[in-house]
Amino acid sequence: MSTNDGNEQPSPPHAWNAPGHPPDPGFFPELKALRESLPAADNGGYAPRLEFVNLVRELMFDVATMLDHIIGSMTLIIHSEGTTRPGTPVRPEYLSSTVYIPPSFLAGNPSAHMDIARIVQQYIETVGVATVTAWATNARRAKWSIGNSASSTRSPNYIHPGLIIPDTKKPGSSVYVFRGRPAGSLDPILAAPEPAPSRDGSEEPYSQDALNLMTEIEHNHALMADIKQLRGHITLLEDALAGQEAAHEAAAATSERTISSLQRQLQRTQVVDSSxxxxxxxxxxxxxxxxxxxxxxxxxxxxxxxxxxxxxxxxxxxxxxxxxxxxxxxxxxxxxxxxxxxxxxxxxxxxxxxxxxxxxxxxxxxxxxxxxxxxxxxxxxxxx
Known part of the structure; x- marks a missing residue:
């Protein structure tokens, strides 16, 4: 930051120069610079890119941890990437978000688990889907190869029905990976009565009947999403079939006119020959x-x-x-x-x-x- 001698304003924070979206459609220059400085993903560049992204993300989480330790705050960070594996449908049940939550807060506030799960799910349904869509649009605009188009052959996320807050990969870690659910499938689960706390303060597990009900609800929502996608495919096929039928009818009409013309010419020729x-x-x-x-x-x-x-x-x-x-x-x-x-x-x-x-x-x-x-x-x- 420059000194202020009365004539010069202090430099604004760097975050002010890096808003959530670039002023013009497309990627930030930093992303383009990273892409140009590392080999392509299919040429040995995938591992270095992933390592770099993980380091930057861990640094962000470390800063949040230090901030909470210094001032006694509680920071919640939800991070969704714009890229997905090739062939992944852009739907919540195929996406995920990396979430930073202090484990001490979760341990001391079990009643907040439902609210945190709802916040993350809504984030994936709205911000996560929009981010992946925008990334693909900008990549196509930049004429980058983004792999195959979306396909329904890939299985959606599997989530244990009774697990509202996922487990961490490392004990005591503050980083959780929330996997998206079908849109609206979490609402019946959130509406169910919360499990009663046990004597030691931990949550009692859901009953088997409740777990079975949650499984059926999520399965039903997944089937409804598949039906919606299949109906879209059927509509596209019907439109293509209608176009082919119209082209066939036009070709048949042209052939019929040609045959009629040839028959008339043949009749005239036969009349001439007979005369x-x-x-x-x-x-x-x-x-x-x-x-x-x-x-x-x-x-x-x-x-x-x-x-x-x-x-x-x-x-x-x-x-x-x-x-x-x-x-x-x-x-x-x-x-x-x-x-x-x-x-x-x-x-x-x-x-x-x-x-x-x-x-x-x-x-x-x-x-x-x-x-x-x-x-x-x-x-x-x-x-x-």
């Missing part, structure tokens, strides 16, 4: 002449040369070509994904004599079978 009577020529056959095409489509009456060359009816007439839609030819080209050849075929019909259409279509890249098919369709469209 034509020209037999298909082999691949090496000579192209049909203009006269042969005319004879095939006029079996009872042969048109005269004047009729065929009439400018108003001849397929080579520009006026006539502009009026011919080439419906059957266009449908066949579209069905075979070669509609880009339609302008060239129109120009061929307009500029080239029908006797040369075979060579022109072959020049456009059509095979012999496709050429014969196009000749049939063009003949029907043009009306030769």
């Amino acid at each position: 034509l009577s020209i037999s298909r020529a082999p691949a090496n056959a000579r192209p049909p002449s203009y006269a042969s095409l005319s004879q095939l489509f006029t079996p009872t009456k042969t048109r005269s040369t004047a009729q065929l060359l009439d400018s108003s009816r001849s397929p080579r007439s520009p006026r006539m070509i502009s009026e011919i839609p080439l419906t059957l030819t266009t449908a066949w080209l579209d069905n075979n994904s070669v509609l880009s050849h339609l302008p060239g075929i129109r120009l061929m019909v307009k500029r080239v004599a029908p006797t040369m259409w075979y060579e022109e279509l072959a020049t456009l890249g059509f095979g012999a079978d496709d050429v014969q098919k196009l000749l049939d369709l063009l003949t029907a469209d043009v009306g030769l």
